[in-house]
Amino acid sequence: MVDVPELVAQAREGRPRAVARLISLVEGASPQLREVMAALSPLTGGAFVIGLTGSPGVGKSTTTSALVTAYRKAGKRVGVLAVDPSSPFSGGALLGDRVRMSEHASDPGVYIRSMATRGHLGGLAWAAPQAIRVLDAAGCEVILVETVGVGQSEVEIAAQADTCAVLLAPGMGDGIQAAKAGILEIGDIYAVNKADREGADATARELNHMLGLGEARGPGDWRPPIVRTVAARGEGIDQLVEAVEKHRAWMEEHGALTARRVRRAAAEIETIAVTALRTRLADVHGDRRLAALASRVVAGDIDPYRASDAFLADLTGVGG
Template structure:
């Protein structure tokens, strides 16, 4: 059994092994998870969470690494959660070594963790909210969450981040992808990466046009900026940081940031509660209550809604 108070104290001191151990307890759904979360709760709320998403090949890892460099120049401690596709056999992440961020591996002010989706839809690992909390409590000023590029499902990052950055690149059909994936609703900052390629200006114009066709904005509403970068050379990255800081200031001024965090916490609580209920339903399968209800539905004695009502009554004792 892990010594949770000692691990939390060591994580607060910036010791990477303690942070790694806490995130491992989260990922493994350890029996000590409740103790970990209870210990971390008073220590959280200071980190600015930035979600980075986009289709495969747009340069998410390179852009994330460039943002780490820019924030480190500002003296900020950075946490990176890089969520990778999972092996369907081992559950392991395909890019666990994060070779494209290796330049930061020896920096004590940067903590990089690869997490596997383990088949979870939406581009995020199921444990990501708790892992974000670990990095927050460990004193990270900014937490960058780089998601799997999974097309239409990647919009889930909007429910986990304070600010969502959507990356696009010229020549990859991202304009069509943006229109169909709900990305126009979730982006707070848009980045056209690989802007040294032909078609970058056209991609930015197309994106600007589609944003203009979106919902009408009232005076004072946030209009997502479009920033062009060449992340591999660090070009335009300072402008992205500037856009992020402007969005954060705008949210704080209008209490939007606090509202987003409340909604994020509500979503997390709901997810935990639903998971607990599913486990209890699984227990009912073992005592034949659910199969008996299913048999009555098949036989026409019960409709599925009435059967569900009986199942819920069995769970709640009502």
């Protein structure tokens, strides 16, 4: 058994091993996870979460690394969750954190963790919300969540981030991909990366046109800006950070930041509750109550919907 209070105290001191152990408890769905979350919750709320998403090959990792550099220059402690495809053999992340962002590996003000999706759709590991909470409690002021590049299922990042930045690149058909994937609805900021390549202007124009077509905004609503970057050279990163800060200020002014975080917490609660219920349902496969109701359905005494209501009421103790 892990000494959770001691581990949390060490994480608060910025000890990487303690942070890593806490995230491992989260990923492994440890029996002590409830104790961990209870200890962390009062310590959270100080971090700003930035999601980076986009099609494979647009330069998400390079942009993430450049943003880490920018925020470290500003004196911020930074956490990075890089969500990778799961290994078909081990279930672990295919790419290691040290390989992805080796230039920041020795910086004590940066914590980088690769997490595996483990087959979870949406581009995010199922444990990402709890892992974000660990980094928040550990004193990270900015948390960058980089999703696995899987295209149409990337939209889940919007539910986990305070600000969602969507990356595109010229010459990749990203305009069509953006429309198809639905990411035009989730982006708070759009970055045309690799803007030194031919076609960058056309990509920006196409994106601006598509955003205009989909607009249903009032005079005071946020309109996503389009920023051009060459992340490999650090160009445009300051403008990207400025766009993030402007979005944060707008959200705080309009109460949107708190509303977004409430929605995020609600989704997390729902996921935990549904998972617990699914586990309980799996445990009652072959239960006499289930068999008895099934017999009544076959006999025509009750329809399957009423049978389901009765079974759930019996299982949860709540009348249907």
